[in-house]
Amino acid sequence: MPVTNSSRTLFDKIWDDHVVERLEDGTCILYIDRHLVHEVTSPQAFEGLRLSGRRVRRPDATVAVVDHNVPTSDRSKPIEEPQSRLQIETLEKNVAEFGIPYFPLRSASQGIVHVVGPEQGISLPGMTIVCGDSHTSTHGALGSLAFGIGTSEVEHVLATQTILQKPAKNMRVSVEGKVGPGVTAKDIMLAIIGRIGTAGGTGHVIEFAGSAIRDLDMAGRMTLCNMSIEAGARAGLVAPDETTFAYVKGRPFAPKDEAFEQACEYWRSLASDEGAYFDTEVTLAAEEIIPSVTWGTSPQDVLPIDGSVPSPSDVADPARAAQIQRALDYMGLEAGQKIAGTPVDVVFIGSCTNSRLEDLRAAADVVRGRHVAEGVRAMIVPGSGLVKHAAEGEGLDKVFLDAGFEWREAGCSMCLGMNPDRLTPGQRCASTSNRNFEGRQGPEGRTHLCSPAMAAAAAVTGRLCDVRELVKETV
Amino acid sequence: MDKFTELTAIAAPMPTENIDTDQIIPARFLKTIQRTGLGKSAFAAQRYDADGNEKPDFVLNQDPYRHAEILITYDNLGCGSSREHAPWALLDFGIRCVIAPSFADIFFNNCFKNGILPIPLPRQICDELMDDARQGSNSRLTVDLERQVIVRPNGETIPFEVDPFRRHMLLEGLDDIGQTMAHDAEISSFEHRPARAWVPSITIGTVK
Numbered sequence: 237m238p239v240t241n242s243s244r245t246l247f248d249k250i251w252d253d254h255v256v257e258r259l260e261d262g263t264c265i266l267y268i269d270r271h272l273v274h275e276v277t278s279p280q281a282f283e284g285l286r287l288s289g290r291r292v293r294r295p296d297a298t299v300a301v302v303d304h305n306v307p308t309s310d311r312s313k314p315i316e317e318p319q320s321r322l323q324i325e326t327l328e329k330n331v332a333e334f335g336i337p338y339f340p341l342r343s344a345s346q347g348i349v350h351v352v353g354p355e356q357g358i359s360l361p362g363m364t365i366v367c368g369d370s371h372t373s374t375h376g377a378l379g380s381l382a383f384g385i386g387t388s389e390v391e392h393v394l395a396t397q398t399i400l401q402k403p404a405k406n407m408r409v410s411v412e413g414k415v416g417p418g419v420t421a422k423d424i425m426l427a428i429i430g431r432i433g434t435a436g437g438t439g440h441v442i443e444f445a446g447s448a449i450r451d452l453d454m455a456g457r458m459t460l461c462n463m464s465i466e467a468g469a470r471a472g473l474v475a476p477d478e479t480t481f482a483y484v485k486g487r488p489f490a491p492k493d494e495a496f497e498q499a500c501e502y503w504r505s506l507a508s509d510e511g512a513y514f515d516t517e518v519t520l521a522a523e524e525i526i527p528s529v530t531w532g533t534s535p536q537d538v539l540p541i542d543g544s545v546p547s548p549s550d551v552a553d554p555a556r557a558a559q560i561q562r563a564l565d566y567m568g569l570e571a572g573q574k575i576a577g578t579p580v581d582v583v584f585i586g587s588c589t590n591s592r593l594e595d596l597r598a599a600a601d602v603v604r605g606r607h608v609a610e611g612v613r614a615m616i617v618p619g620s621g622l623v624k625h626a627a628e629g630e631g632l633d634k635v636f637l638d639a640g641f642e643w644r645e646a647g648c649s650m651c652l653g654m655n656p657d658r659l660t661p662g663q664r665c666a667s668t669s670n671r672n673f674e675g676r677q678g679p680e681g682r683t684h685l686c687s688p689a690m691a692a693a694a695a696v697t698g699r700l701c702d703v704r705e706l707v708k709e710t711v
Numbered sequence: 712m713d714k715f716t717e718l719t720a721i722a723a724p725m726p727t728e729n730i731d732t733d734q735i736i737p738a739r740f741l742k743t744i745q746r747t748g749l750g751k752s753a754f755a756a757q758r759y760d761a762d763g764n765e766k767p768d769f770v771l772n773q774d775p776y777r778h779a780e781i782l783i784t785y786d787n788l789g790c791g792s793s794r795e796h797a798p799w800a801l802l803d804f805g806i807r808c809v810i811a812p813s814f815a816d817i818f819f820n821n822c823f824k825n826g827i828l829p830i831p832l833p834r835q836i837c838d839e840l841m842d843d844a845r846q847g848s849n850s851r852l853t854v855d856l857e858r859q860v861i862v863r864p865n866g867e868t869i870p871f872e873v874d875p876f877r878r879h880m881l882l883e884g885l886d887d888i889g890q891t892m893a894h895d896a897e898i899s900s901f902e903h904r905p906a907r908a909w910v911p912s913i914t915i916g917t918v919k
């Protein structure tokens with residue numbers, strides 16, 4: 237790497253501060269500050285520990301939560317699906333056996349692991365954070381190095397509190413200027429993925445920078461970092477600043493008083509140095525981003541809402557043309573058709589991408605005084621019990637219920653077809669989640685990714701549409 | 712973990728980009744608490760119809776590819792979810808080696824941890840190997856990790872790169888954890904660094 241000075245990036249600094257040892261070939265033993273565990277990717281790791289007679293090295297740096305399998309309906313009833321129940325019971329057995337702090341289903345704070353971590357102050361700036369889940373990148377919004385790992389690595393971290401890795405390359409994505417009304421962090425991120433592609437960030441950690449990023453609140457930064465993995469990156473980062481500190485302050489597990497002040501001082505020192513080297517730089521103009529949706533089966537299949545679906549004949553590469561055709565067939569769309577106006581059957585507002593209080597407020601602002609279109613099933617799934625409670629405190633539940641939305645309990649829900657909330661074959665969904673892969677929300681389900689405001693607009697009109705037109709009416 | 716030294720096997724061609732881990736193993740099969748048994752559900756959506764019958768046009772439902780131990784694809788194999796169930800499903804199906812122009816990071820890592828060798832090779836070479844694979848059951852590829860070459864049915868050898876540490880672990884069938892635990896003293900001294908007071912411990916009673 238052509239580093240000719242000692243300037244370092246945010247990533248370099250966090251990395252350097254966690255290297256326990258650099259092995260001969262450049263692989264590092266990297267210390268992990270926080271390990272978040274959920275029920276789907278951990279059973280085999282705990283089983284591995286048991287088989288080899290190993291213990292959990294730092295139960296006090298490990299936190300477990302159930303989220304993927306849980307039903308988001310009445311919590312007083314037992315979980316019906318036997319396999320889901322077994323996975324949850326297995327986690328409960330494992331946390332009891334190894335002495336790991338745990339948010340059970342009945343906890344008022346239970347929720348999606350990537351919502352709970354920051355909300356509780358368990359995830360903090362400057363930390364290394366891992367979880368057996370690719371969307372661990374979400375926590376990077378705090379200015380922490382957070383990435384998803386596989387189950388073998390979960391076992392490795394449980395046993396050693398470290399991970400073996402080589403440093404990633406540095407990428408900076410700068411979004412400069414001010415976004416227009418109705419344009420959210422989700423639209424910014426979809427635009428970035430549309431630009432660099434789902435493999436654009438492979439091998440890199442992306443630092444998001446520029447005035448449009450600085451202007452985002454923490455919820456927006458989390459949306460952005462959440463989808464770094466959809467751009468292929470190992471992690472996403474935003475430099476910690478006053479917005480970050482204000483967010484962290486007073487959270488249950490955040491440092492207090494003097495320790496907090498000391499921490500802030502350290503966190504301030506983490507921002508990338510002037511002149512630090514980035515292997516890849518990308519710049520977008522905020523003004524050019526408009527509300528967006530995906531049309532296909534990869535997150536890079538992004539369209540501005542006024543755009544038209546591509547045609548296989550637009551591309552020269554036959555493999556790419558075949559892929560477009562396959563996506564069109566799967567999605568039930570015609571080449572060249574306008575994406576706006578496409579009717580939807582289901583609207584899902586939730587997931588670790590967009591289920592925070594700010595997201596629900598944005599959706600409520602569109603919904604207020606309107607009603608869900610005939611024949612559309614619309615659901616709101618708050619990211620955590622605390623988000624749900626806070627939203628109810630503001631009367632948002634009433635806005636949604638009056639409009640004909642379902643108001644559900646916290647969990648991953650329809651983000652992935654693993655719990656009772658699923659699309660049925662052929663159903664079309666406007667979804668605030670992060671993946672539109674074939675079958676992601678249920679076998680043969682069709683997913684259009686978009687922001688909470690855009691999803692709300694689809695719910696009340698029954699079609700994919702430009703939220704700015706609805707908001708204009710009310711102004 | 713099984714050692715990986717040399718493999719001579721049938722390769723299945725899948726000329727598709729961005730094969731994500733949701734395709735390799737859909738979410739509804741992630742409820743298992745074991746590593747084994749996922750092979751029959753690998754690529755379920757493409758492999759079976761709604762009634763559970765095999766779809767004859769899918770490559771892994773065709774002879775000889777139902778016995779494939781090598782998979783060749785296009786760019787960005789294994790993107791999306793970090794689920795290690797994806798390499799578990801491939802392994803349980805019988806796949807020991809995956810070849811593609813590029814891989815998603817987490818999937819690439821997860822393969823090594825399960826004794827599957829991922830080999831990045833330029834698209835043009837992947838195309839040539841796919842042509843070999845299409846010749847049917849006598850047309851086997853040999854993947855020699857010791858020499859770091861793939862031997863084509865015509866005898867031509869194609870060299871490939873692999874991280875020396877990963878190569879060593881695969882050749883010996885070693886487990887990372889044991890290796891790292893040998894560095895216990897360094898990890899302990901790192902844990903006793905001063906100036907980390909802002910990283911508080913989380914104790915059981917405090918999480919509710």
Ligand code: SF4
Nearest residue numbers: 371587588648651652
């Ligand atoms: S909400 Fe979706 S993406 Fe997020 S952790 Fe749950 S399943 Fe994964």
